[in-house]
Amino acid sequence: MSRYEDHFPGRQPLTEQQRQLLERFFMVNAIQRRVIQQLEDVLGPLAPYQQQRLFFQDVTGLTHFRRNFFGTVGQFLGERVNLTYQLAVVEHGSHRKRTYTVEHLDQVHRQPVAQGTVLETLNYRQLGCKIQRIYTVQAHHLYWEKNQIWVHGQEMAWVDGLMHLQQQLSPHAVWLQQGFLAIHDYT
Known part of the structure; x- marks a missing residue:
């Protein structure tokens, strides 16, 4: 045989x-x-667009990314700097808004959105930094629109805000200190 x-x-x-x-x-x-x-x-090349999270096939692609983030890096930061996350999905037409925390991201796929807006918020409460990323949803696909960052309630330019976040995070994030991850990886 x-x-x-x-x-x-x-x-x-x-x-x-x-x-x-x-x-x-x-x-x-x-x-x-x-x-x-x-x-x-x-x-x-498409890889840099994907790495910078400029588009996702659908909202489950984004939730998959965030669940992985909070299963690794975010898990440690959640305890050390009181990192929280919220995903808000607003459907165009009905204007219905649904919000999800990290613990409930697995429920997002149950109500897909064809047209609308997705807003994700990472809040580094202990550090006084809040990051928002906004996506437009067209035909179920997510397309990045803009990033915003606030430090102690004041909106800052993206790069300046990231530099501030990096300075604040560095004592709490060994991977950042050692250069294994860049500050963008924490957003």
Whole structure:
């Protein structure tokens, strides 16, 4: 018996239905590669856009990112500097607003939003810093609109606010001190 047969005993050639499904998969995959190439021809590599959180497939992409953040870095900061998080989703048309804390982010997907605004707020209460990131939702996709930062209730320019946050966070964040993470990673 061959190695292949050891792993797939009794395996038969693909049926016509299976081949048709694979053909659809190959077609969609080829289209996706072409669209990515077109995007990268216009924007350059997509990775920096994704790393800077300038777009998400849908609101669950954002919630997945935040749940990972609060499962690692945010967990330590929550205890040390009283970091809190809130996600607000406002639907256009109905103007219905839903808000979620970190503990309830897993509920966001239950009520998807097609058109609207998403506002996420990180509040470093002990440090007096509040960060907001605003997204527009179009056809379920999130597109970044702007960042805002407040220090002790006063809005600051983004870079100045980040520099202040970095100075305040540094004693509490070993990863920041050691250069493993940049200040942007804390926003």
